[in-house]
Amino acid sequence: MSPRERRAPRQARSRATVERIVAAGRAVLLERGWDGVTTNHVAAAAGVSPGSLYQYFPDKEAVLDEVVDRETVHLEARISRAFVDTLRAPSRGDVVRRNVEALLDAFGEQPAMTRVLADQMPRGAGSRRAAFARRVDELVAAVLAGQDTGQRRPDVMAWVMVRAVEQATIGWVLEDPPVDRADLVDELTLLVTRYLERRWDREVARSTASD
């Protein structure tokens, strides 16, 4: 509460120090997991003394926040780029399939980071995680809103789909389950495309009439 702010790095030397601390934070995070991160370890890995670390970060959490923020910015950019690209592509046919593949690539290339972000990072932590999820929800909802979804609410559909697909892709990367990648892509594509179909069928009729 009191002295939250720390000295901002002015000289090139100290800017480099900050970078080394963040990089070391990332490395320690991947190596030892969220709970294994220690300010002393980060400082040592950065080749810096604990005191120097606290010159630029008010506490341990601030270091982790910086690391996570950089990572999620990166990840979100990548995901939304893939999303927009497939929408713009000439053949609209397998938009879903290509997005599923893009997600699997994004998570699969850095399983360790995926594990930290999806598994170890506390949900409460500044709600950085919730904020990320919300941004993805909005991205998908915006696209759905531009299309004819009949009676169904685009935001609800987006929320459901994002959670379903996210969990399946992340789970596949982290659990290495008895499902090979091609099958997973097929099934998730099926799951989503059928879910998105617009038809007035038994299920919808019953649902709007129930209770």
Place this chain on the structure above:
Amino acid sequence: MSPRERRAPRQARSRATVERIVAAGRAVLLERGWDGVTTNHVAAAAGVSPGSLYQYFPDKEAVLDEVVDRETVHLEARISRAFVDTLRAPSRGDVVRRNVEALLDAFGEQPAMTRVLADQMPRGAGSRRAAFARRVDELVAAVLAGQDTGQRRPDVMAWVMVRAVEQATIGWVLEDPPVDRADLVDELTLLVTRYLERRWDREVARSTASD
């Protein structure tokens, strides 16, 4: 590694002590979260000294394991009971819907425990979590295997569905998102029933032919 085993409680008195420790472990877990659990806290909450705790549990993890085991046994019984019940019910029409509702009930009644189990408990921890997921997968896969799924593999379908539905239901309980319960039930029912439809359509054709 060396003295893993501890004294087994022989007298009624010590059996009661063990019970109090486990109950206190559960309470502390709900109150302070996974990382907030401390052997000293558990002992204090049980009205017992730390030394007594270590008479019956080799380490802190053993206490938490016992608490989690009891909880997952309970939860799994409840889920599979609901599952089997809906299958046996006269009207097979909304089996999916009623299972979704049962899941929402199960998780929703104890949000604190749901948070601990789904969110805070490390995935690595004795892979108790993975074991639980595997049992649920098998339950669902067994039912699907008894039905005609065409070309599609029941185990893969089960894996995908379990993750999708589980994450959506748990997420709804923990995130309290801008989706009301009735809508979520509708949409998840739609998601699953459509996914389960047996038809030979474009998606399947493309998927089996791809790569």
Place this chain on the structure above:
DNA sequence: TGCTGATGCGAGTACTTGCTCGCCTTCAAC
């Protein structure tokens, strides 16, 4: 060159953690 604030250091503090160990109390079998 000499000065001054920015930078860096790392031993040290204050605290928490999991867990032990010597000692005392209670119980049950004879």
Place this chain on the structure above:
DNA sequence: GTTGAAGGCGAGCAAGTACTCGCATCAGCA
């Protein structure tokens, strides 16, 4: 009632934690 084992206690240890503070060093400028 005696006795030996089961049960229980709780101060305290060893290890580790986040973080500080007094002091040394350095970069850039006059």
